[in-house]
Amino acid sequence: REVLISRTRDYIQDNYNDVKIGDREIKTPDRVPHLVTGADSDMEELYSKIIDKVAGKDSEDDGGLNLPYVGIGRYGELEEAEDFELEYRNASALLVILLFKRLESSLRAFENSVDSLMEREKAIRKIAKGEWNQSRDRENVLHYFDSMDDEGVLDDADIDEIQDAVDRLGQDQRMEIVQDVSEDLTALENIKELAQDYLTQEEQDAKVEELRKLIKNDLADEKVLIFTQYIPTAEYLFEKLSENSSGTTGRIE
DSSP: OOOOOOSOHHHHHHHSTTOEETTEEOOOOOOOOOOOOOOOHHHHHHHHHHHHHHHOOTTOTTOSOOOTTTTGGGGSOHHHHHHHHHHHHHHHHHHHHHHHHHHHHOHHHHHHHHHHHHHHHHHHHHHHTTOOOHHHHHHHHHHHHHHTOTTSTTTTOOHHHHHHHHHTSOHHHHHHHHHHHHHHHHHHHHHHHHHHHHHHHSSOOHHHHHHHHHHHTTTTTSOOOOOOSOHHHHHHHHHHHHTTOSSOOOOOO
């Protein structure tokens, strides 16, 4: 049987110190948080490759993703485009940080984010090519614009505003967007392949294995709470830690 008292630790200690559940006193164990990072050289190499694809290499002035839906006005006339260039660079930097945070969380969370990013790009390509159907496509794509923005990084990436901005562009500017999307999709597909190769070909995920050893050894007799910011990471960890485990139970909240 499991009993959960939803009050603060200090409140429990001050008010329930002598209370027993059955014959057992309420236990308030020392909190010893463990940060699991994983120091796998192959993973570090993978991170480096993905960083080069997303942000560009240090030796390249014009590398990295184009992200045409960010500051889309930069595709317009020169005077107007300059006003949007700073917006693009700032938002691009924030998006890169967001992707890296998910990569640090887990490769699974990163893959999900890349999928959403690819769907965004495909939506912009449809708009630029004049293939966008407002009634059919808008509802489908809104999920992908919301799913990566849970931290408020891209609050200004509104699909209706993007469509209006593209409608004001000439044919040459639209084709430039289509080309930029094609380049981004190629880069993002390559990023996914790098992550998938690591997940499917390597027998072990360094961070998961470090966590598994920690639970099995140092925390063998303890109940363990695992905190992670992203749902895909929680699901991935639950899946991995449940493999080939006997006598171990858990749940995701």
